[in-house]
Amino acid sequence: MKFEEHAILIVDDNPTNLGVISDYLKDYGFRILTARTGKTALKRVKYAPPDIILLDVMMPGMDGFATCQRLKADEKTSDIPVIFMTALAGEEDKVKGFRVGAVDYVTKPLHHDEVLARITTHLRIQNLTRKLQEKNTRLHEISTELEKTNEALLKKAEEAKEKAQELIRINASKDKIFSVVAHKLQGPFQSLLSLSETLAEKPDGLNVDDIRDIGENINNSVKNIYNLLDNMLQ
Template sequence: MNIPVLETGVILIVDDNPNNLEVLSETLMDTGWEILIAVNGEGAIAQAEYACPDIILLDVMMPGIDGFTACQRLKSNPVTCDIPIIFMTALSETVDKVKGLSLGAVDYITKPFEHEEVLARIKTHLQIRNLTKQLQTHNQQLQQEIADRLAVETKLQKLTQELEQRVEERTFQLSQALHNFQQAQVRLLQQEKMSTLGELVAGIAHEINNPVNFILGNLNHASEYTQNFIDLFQLYQQYYPNPEVEIQQKIDEIDLDFLMQDSPQIMSSMYKGTKRLAQMIHSLRHFSRRDDSVVQPIDIHEGIDSTLLILQYRLKANSERSEIQIIKHYGTLPPVECFPGPLNQVFMNLLANAIDAIEESFITNTNFSKIASSSVHLLSVEDNGKITIRTALHKQGSVVVIKIADNGIGMTEEVKQRLSEPMFTTKPVGKGTGLGLSISRQIIEEKHGGTLSFVSEPGKGTEFCIEIPVLSQKA
């Protein structure tokens, strides 16, 4: 089955496996797209800088620099940072997929390749790429037209009021058109991101759920059987304290006393680990609810906890900072009618931004400490990063309020004024898209009829406040 191709473009395929290159080349042969090939990360970076392809299909495992390093370098280069990157990975490489998306990749293609899926994904991201270029062109045209209008107003000050009114109306129409175009682009990116993330998370949870449940269900039996064997050995020792020489040698060889003492502890550790894995699967399945067309009554706290569990790896201590503490002040809330998947994404965006703000404060203060005199203490930053989450009912129980506060770097007045603009971000190139807060605001205000506000002060942190009705008006 051939999928009709409506977009033209240049595709750079990066893979050190000739078979993969052959399969992808044959798949894309009749599309009309120009195909470029690189067999390692260095070659990919060089070709990307020279040819500026529209999309890069990037393998993870390669000789020399791997796909992740190549992605980081491409995203940090102003010449190539805007080129969409689609990772090529196996379905079992869960960590690779999540890491790839966090580095700035827009999608992934699983191995072995499916013809229709490859074409469909490439076509979708070509359309998004072309929309982005159209937006840039439209912005340039709009700026030029506004400049021309201002020049006309300067030279022709005696124009009639009617002409001035027409200019104002035209400017408003152009601004409204730009705003509508930006909002449409944000929605398109939001839908594609949630679709990709939902498929990834749901697929991971589905693949490992049954094996984990199987192990968890059998560990109780294994523990019971192990204890039975231990009890039996102890009875033998009680009634046959002097075994044959060969048996005694084997007992000494395997250190039977240690085995009987350590085996229950091993079983207990295995049970705790598998239980933890089962909880993670539950959180992934809860987070990846993709049906955003139907309002459902859900437990808000479960959504927040699921998101925190997914972000647990980012909260742990590392070489640059101590562990980030999570402080919960949960109120008593009824089930809230909402769209679970999009609301979980809001929690993910706000919590991830809080973690970024705390990490930036540690980096800033570390650099400042190197400059400051050792005899004068110039910093008053808390030793530990903290994120505080509060929930409560307001307005006679009709509105749920969720507050997420951090003690990170905070925001200046300039940043606060521009924070609602789509595409605006304070993060380095390749690390942030500037869409997180814009998408979150759309989800809260348009989908749930609520409000999203914040307060922030440089050096003292930021607090976001979500207010949504308990009973949805969107049902």
């Protein structure tokens, strides 16, 4: 973890305590912000939100509990981890601290190594939480994209189904048309077949008038076939 990438707000009304813990954490590279009252702390976080807050409990005016409640009530600062610094060792005070939104506490007099360990732990938790939130956001985006893609695929599938049904209707119409055409062509072709058989079987027994009649019938049959095909192509 790169400590220089993280800012810590230390809130304590005692300037000596404030100076000692500030200098200790600065030596590790942390960027340090300070405040000596709860009201000042609330103003600072609006303009320069820290990554974590060390908050003294016993302060004149607005104490640490009230300050923490105000921080957690504001959505802009509610996610900032708060570690209480307190000389109160009672179980009731510790529970109250957690109820108002603190993530941890250290007791006074402070043990600097313990303070550093707790800060490091909660910064890691915060980083993991942010990464998880980013992944959840990305998963939500992917889920939304998949839903849109699925909707588009369903729409295309429905369109393909409609086109397939239309092709079925067209093919059915073609089959019906072909059936009608075949039926209408049957008569002219039967006439042609009959006339051609007459010419083939009795060529010597036909006189000029017979041949003329056969020719006219053939011509009429061919015209009927031509007209039928011409109407189909229009």
